[in-house]
Amino acid sequence: xxxxxxxxxxxxxxxxxxxxxxxxxxxxxxxxxxxxxxxxxxxxxxxxxxxxxxxxxxxxxxxxxxxxxxxxxxxxxxxxxxxxxxxxxxxxxxxxxxxxxxxxxxxxxxxxxxxxxxxxxxxxxxxxxxxxxxxxxxxxxxxxxxxxxxxxxxxxxxxxxxxxxxxxxxxxxxxxxxxxxxxxxxxxxxxxxxxxxxxxxxxxxxxxxxxxxxxxxxxxxxxxxxxxxxxxxxxxxxxxxxxxxxxxxxxxxxxxxxxxxxxxxxxxxxxxxxxxxxxxxxxxxxxxxxxxxxxxxxxxxxxxxxxxxxxxxxxxxxxxxxxxxxxxxxxxxxxxxxxxxxxxxxxxxxxxxxxxxxxxxxxxxxxxxxxxxxxxxxxxxxxxxxxxx
Amino acid sequence: xxxxxxxxxxxxxxxxxxxxxxxxxxxxxxxxxxxxxxxxxxxxxxxxxxxxxxxxxxxxxxxxxxxxxxxxxxxxxxx
Numbered sequence: 409x410x411x412x413x414x415x416x417x418x419x420x421x422x423x424x425x426x427x428x429x430x431x432x433x434x435x436x437x438x439x440x441x442x443x444x445x446x447x448x449x450x451x452x453x454x455x456x457x458x459x460x461x462x463x464x465x466x467x468x469x470x471x472x473x474x475x476x477x478x479x480x481x482x483x484x485x486x487x488x489x490x491x492x493x494x495x496x497x498x499x500x501x502x503x504x505x506x507x508x509x510x511x512x513x514x515x516x517x518x519x520x521x522x523x524x525x526x527x528x529x530x531x532x533x534x535x536x537x538x539x540x541x542x543x544x545x546x547x548x549x550x551x552x553x554x555x556x557x558x559x560x561x562x563x564x565x566x567x568x569x570x571x572x573x574x575x576x577x578x579x580x581x582x583x584x585x586x587x588x589x590x591x592x593x594x595x596x597x598x599x600x601x602x603x604x605x606x607x608x609x610x611x612x613x614x615x616x617x618x619x620x621x622x623x624x625x626x627x628x629x630x631x632x633x634x635x636x637x638x639x640x641x642x643x644x645x646x647x648x649x650x651x652x653x654x655x656x657x658x659x660x661x662x663x664x665x666x667x668x669x670x671x672x673x674x675x676x677x678x679x680x681x682x683x684x685x686x687x688x689x690x691x692x693x694x695x696x697x698x699x700x701x702x703x704x705x706x707x708x709x710x711x712x713x714x715x716x717x718x719x720x721x722x723x724x725x726x727x728x729x730x731x732x733x734x735x736x737x738x739x740x741x742x743x744x745x746x747x748x749x750x751x752x753x754x755x756x757x758x759x760x761x762x763x764x765x766x767x768x769x770x771x772x773x774x775x776x777x778x779x780x781x782x783x784x785x786x787x788x789x790x791x792x793x794x795x796x797x
Numbered sequence: 798x799x800x801x802x803x804x805x806x807x808x809x810x811x812x813x814x815x816x817x818x819x820x821x822x823x824x825x826x827x828x829x830x831x832x833x834x835x836x837x838x839x840x841x842x843x844x845x846x847x848x849x850x851x852x853x854x855x856x857x858x859x860x861x862x863x864x865x866x867x868x869x870x871x872x873x874x875x876x
Binding site: 535540556557558559560561567570571574575762763764765766767768 | 832833834835841844848849850851852853854
């Protein structure tokens with residue numbers, strides 16, 4: 409029974425989270441992309457990463473319903489066996505076209521995309537150099553690759569330069585891994601500088617745009633587009649589970665070798681492919697995202713409003729307003745208390761507690777989307793002011 | 798070796814206060830209750846201070862300052 413002993417500690421940690429446990433929130437009923445019934449109360453959703461409100465988009469829902477009726481509930485197989493339908497190939501072609509690259513690869517989840525791409529690209533003797541604030545899925549991808557794993561200081565291109573220099577010849581066998589928009593803190597990577605340093609050492613750059621596709625860049629291509637490095641960045645990975653409102657992950661690249669990754673990627677080979685209904689909804693969402701830049705403009709307007717509201721409360725904010733913001737509380741208990749008060753007052757936000765947070769901080773994480781209104785953002789700020797008072 | 802260990806102790810004090818009885822054989826996780834993210838920060842401090850690169854797998858068995866000092870000495874070729 410020794411294998412089960414560790415769960416005693418897990419139970420203690422879980423029970424320490426109290427009666428209203430942030431890890432056990434249940435959405436009883438969804439009312440819209442921005443409202444739900446939780447604990448019997450109508451609740452403003454301000455922590456769901458639904459950046460374009462696409463989960464309730466009628467065209468995306470209809471596309472999924474049609475595909476569900478026509479192709480069934482699942483593919484029951486790997487992309488490398490019976491799990492590639494014409495719709496999977498069509499989505500890959502549409503993603504490649506969106507970025508202007510020769511090839512795209514679709515995965516069942518964003519997590520799987522990071523594991524699948526990183527483990528295909530790097531192996532024993534290679535190196536992965538992660539930004540210190542990189543998402544857990546990127547760390548897991550590095551571990552799966554069995555490459556040597558290093559980190560550089562968050563968003564510090566000079567520090568990256570020093571660390572690549574220290575690797576000597578191994579620098580040219582290194583994959584530098586960053587996020588475009590950091591998921592917890594909402595700050596942006598200085599991608600132009602990081603891309604330049606990476607190229608100078610002969611390394612390759614992978615940018616995870618999970619939180620920035622559809623959100624940033626004139627055409628919604630993320631921070632790589634706003635940083636103007638689409639022509640030179642090596643690999644972009646992302647997810648459909650945020651701005652596009654479905655599930656799944658992808659990789660696009662200017663390198664033709666991406667077409668060979670399926671033969672080297674165990675997470676790709678040994679997972680059932682995304683269901684045709686999910687793929688159909690994703691394709692519809694991608695089309696809408698491309699055709700409706702006004703969604704992004706409205707979202708940017710809301711981001712500025714959120715930033716201004718947080719500033720008025722005397723809170724530090726990111727230089728560039730994004731849909732993600734975090735509020736640091738002095739300690740774990742006060743963060744939990746503030747989170748519970750907000751939920752009881754009808755606002756759902758995320759809570760991030762050590763050890764999984766940058767700087768070991770206790771944070772409330774806010775995220776807004778294009779389906780929100782000015783009044784929603786004002787309500788969020790007003791209720792936040794109350795709990796912080 | 799003592800010199801490297803002493804330098805590491807000074808770096809560690811930038812991350813967290815150390816008790817009076819803390820020494821090179823104290824356990825960083827159990828005695829100092831360092832969280833994994835603080836350990837990562839400490840290792841990055843050490844890498845920059847000694848101008849070396851420490852791959853994560855080199856740290857798999859490191860529990861104390863003395864063991865970390867040995868890894869650093871080995872990487873610098875001064876063991």
